[in-house]
Amino acid sequence: MSGVLKKLAKALSKNEIEIVDLTQTLHPGTPVIQLPPNFAPSAPFSMSEISRYDDRGPAWYWNNLAMGEHTGTHFDAPIHWISGKDLKDGATDTVRPQRFMAPACVIDCSKDAAKDEKFLLTPKHILAWEKEHGTIPKGAWVLMRTDWSKRTDPAKFLNMKEDGPHVPGPNADAVRLLAEERDVNGWGVEAVGTDAGQAFAFEPPFPAHALMHGSNKFGLASLCNLDRLPPTGAMIIAAPLKIQNGSGSPLRVIALVDRSDD
Ligand code: MN
Numbered sequence: 001m002s003g004v005l006k007k008l009a010k011a012l013s014k015n016e017i018e019i020v021d022l023t024q025t026l027h028p029g030t031p032v033i034q035l036p037p038n039f040a041p042s043a044p045f046s047m048s049e050i051s052r053y054d055d056r057g058p059a060w061y062w063n064n065l066a067m068g069e070h071t072g073t074h075f076d077a078p079i080h081w082i083s084g085k086d087l088k089d090g091a092t093d094t095v096r097p098q099r100f101m102a103p104a105c106v107i108d109c110s111k112d113a114a115k116d117e118k119f120l121l122t123p124k125h126i127l128a129w130e131k132e133h134g135t136i137p138k139g140a141w142v143l144m145r146t147d148w149s150k151r152t153d154p155a156k157f158l159n160m161k162e163d164g165p166h167v168p169g170p171n172a173d174a175v176r177l178l179a180e181e182r183d184v185n186g187w188g189v190e191a192v193g194t195d196a197g198q199a200f201a202f203e204p205p206f207p208a209h210a211l212m213h214g215s216n217k218f219g220l221a222s223l224c225n226l227d228r229l230p231p232t233g234a235m236i237i238a239a240p241l242k243i244q245n246g247s248g249s250p251l252r253v254i255a256l257v258d259r260s261d262d
Helices: 004-013 110-115 123-133 154-158 172-181 207-214
Strands: 017-021 046-054 057-066 074-076 101-108 141-145 186-189 218-221 234-238 248-250 253-258
Touching: 004 017, 074 207, 101 123, 123 172, 141 234, 172 186, 172 207, 186 207, 207 218
Parallel strands: 101 141, 141 186, 186 218
Antiparallel strands: 017 253, 046 057, 074 218, 074 248, 101 234, 234 253
């Protein structure tokens, strides 16, 4: 059989490729990032019925939706941060669609995060991962597995304490290595945001936003099922809604995993 897409279609039909859904279900209880009270808050997800096979619309069911762009499993576009604000291809409608499909490197930090809720991924961890799995290729997604998505209680998921959230994430040097030296497509996490809970105190503050978006890289937050991905080889499809001048959007993130050897 010739043609890579024909081969792909055949592999899909024979279940040689597993589709893993990395997306959390959106619902009114979906946890939303909490900012200090001096900043404007993001609206939670809400849904109101337009009609449901009734006198408002006898044969159809549909809803109106409201939410912040950064709600649930969502995409951070480069213009989300001030460091990326002038990027011509940095909004949800101007991002080059070639970047919606990219391979994933999954760094398993689940044991570290279980021991330390404020675990920080550093260049040392990335280099150790690369020693085992090879250098992170240019244009790949780097996904931090923490099993944080298994925290189904929103309070435990946000994990807000007196000194701010206790949530794992990358330190500034790790982000710098990925954005500037590895030239990744973006950085994805299971937590509510791409930065560590204490990243407001980092230098620069919020490096997974400031450095990644300043380098025209993307973010993915509130991912799940990262424990079902291999360390390398999965292909991620992550295409945000085409919102004019959007800073991000909820989206369905799926991974293609090669099962042809199983
Ligand atoms: Mn976001």
